[in-house]
Amino acid sequence: xxxxxxxxxxxxxxxxxxxxxxxxxxxxxxxxxxxxxxxxxxxxxxxxxxxxxxxxxxxxxxxxxxxxxxxxxxxxxxxxxxxxx
Amino acid sequence: xxxxxxxxxxxxxxxxxxxxxxxxxxxxxxxxxxxxxxxxxxxxxxxxxxxxxxxxxxxxxxxxxxxxxxxxxxxxxxxxxxxxxxxxxxxxxxxxxxxxxxxxxxxxxxxxxxxxxxxxxxxxxxxxxxxxxxxxxxxxxxxxxxxxxxxxxxxxxxxxxxxxxxxxxxxxxxxxxxxxxxxxxxxxxxxxxxxxxxxxxxxxxxxxxxxxxxxxxxxxxxxxxxxxxxxxxxxxxxxxxxxxxxxxxxxxxxxxxxxxxxxxxxxxxxxxxxxxxxxxxxxxxxxxxxxxxxxxxxxxxxxxxxxxxxxxxxxxxxxxxxxxxxxxxxxxxxxxxxxxxxxxxxxxxxxxxxxxxxxxxxxxxxxxxxxxxxxxxxxxxxxxxxxxxxxxxxxx
Numbered sequence: 001x002x003x004x005x006x007x008x009x010x011x012x013x014x015x016x017x018x019x020x021x022x023x024x025x026x027x028x029x030x031x032x033x034x035x036x037x038x039x040x041x042x043x044x045x046x047x048x049x050x051x052x053x054x055x056x057x058x059x060x061x062x063x064x065x066x067x068x069x070x071x072x073x074x075x076x077x078x079x080x081x082x083x084x085x
Numbered sequence: 086x087x088x089x090x091x092x093x094x095x096x097x098x099x100x101x102x103x104x105x106x107x108x109x110x111x112x113x114x115x116x117x118x119x120x121x122x123x124x125x126x127x128x129x130x131x132x133x134x135x136x137x138x139x140x141x142x143x144x145x146x147x148x149x150x151x152x153x154x155x156x157x158x159x160x161x162x163x164x165x166x167x168x169x170x171x172x173x174x175x176x177x178x179x180x181x182x183x184x185x186x187x188x189x190x191x192x193x194x195x196x197x198x199x200x201x202x203x204x205x206x207x208x209x210x211x212x213x214x215x216x217x218x219x220x221x222x223x224x225x226x227x228x229x230x231x232x233x234x235x236x237x238x239x240x241x242x243x244x245x246x247x248x249x250x251x252x253x254x255x256x257x258x259x260x261x262x263x264x265x266x267x268x269x270x271x272x273x274x275x276x277x278x279x280x281x282x283x284x285x286x287x288x289x290x291x292x293x294x295x296x297x298x299x300x301x302x303x304x305x306x307x308x309x310x311x312x313x314x315x316x317x318x319x320x321x322x323x324x325x326x327x328x329x330x331x332x333x334x335x336x337x338x339x340x341x342x343x344x345x346x347x348x349x350x351x352x353x354x355x356x357x358x359x360x361x362x363x364x365x366x367x368x369x370x371x372x373x374x375x376x377x378x379x380x381x382x383x384x385x386x387x388x389x390x391x392x393x394x395x396x397x398x399x400x401x402x403x404x405x406x407x408x409x410x411x412x413x414x415x416x417x418x419x420x421x422x423x424x425x426x427x428x429x430x431x432x433x434x435x436x437x438x439x440x441x442x443x444x445x446x447x448x449x450x451x452x453x454x455x456x457x458x459x460x461x462x463x464x465x466x467x468x469x470x471x472x473x474x475x476x477x478x479x480x481x
Contacts, residue, residue, distance in 0.1 A: 006183045013292075
């Protein structure tokens, strides 16, 4: 990657800049307990929860592991698991 | 002679800035300020200057306004001194990183405490590591010419850095001198309209000041150093292009004065160089082998040119109006680090002079030359900087 003069970056380019590696805890969704209420999608500050084929899916390319979804989930269907390499 | 006026140094700078057709000027109008921005505000009020003039509540804001306007693609300018420049420091570092090519006049004055309004170089020297290009001038005429060159240097596509023209408070800003002005058309030809590489544009949004992780920050910092190194060549070319138009030659990165065959070479910046030249003339006529190197461009530091100028000397005596507390004078350190760290180099002596407006007169300069001659005979330098004219008996 070539850096730019003055660190000026073209707008609308955040999709190309993956931030998932900032995460130290990973939210893991138990689809059997999930009631599809959509709270997790609403509270995610990184817009990293999407509905795909009628189920909630977490996008690990952008999830920073803040844990808000797990905290807010009324069905306690999301568990935060330590990231390990 | 065409277009010659006798006027205050501050006013000469205001006319130079006006000739460069800035779009935005922002300044904090109260102490420590000079007549430069006062005169520019007057020109704006009288309809002689077509620029936005933004009054702000601090120098931090003044620097912030011109960094914003510069990012928007406007040619931008401010001026300040001492505490005001220190208050700008954070914004100046950021503007370097964002590569915003505005121009500042750094009117040199001492830093508090104790409060002083008098000249020394501590304020601008404190900004030496920021990445702002610094040009020091000796006279009002040189200040006028340097400002016109400054915008062209700053806006050069290979440089894109803020440029600070450093001029001595009072001695230059408040004295009346003859200054020869350029014709408007000459300035326009020399300094075409600012064409920024990027500019803030709502139709094409870009991010300024984005986050840089440890994998690229070093590269960003090195890119500024690379621009600084490139600037050494471009500044010479730009000064030479300007002097072809004006017929005035103030030197390029440095100016050498009777250094040929000199055993003792003095090194200085700013207005004290004028007095030193007179002393050099007199001492030369009395048979003393002495010359002067005036540093015009302090950042980037012109170590190659300095080496060429001093390599034949036996002693180099730096006279500077600044001090790095706990170490020594900044110019002396630069010279030792970048020029004289070799076995065939002359001895370097560092003299602290003129802090807080103390007069750097002929007697002081002769004293420096005498010390340099002593060191030449003894073949020894001193470990600490020598504070010329200091009265140690009153120091608690």
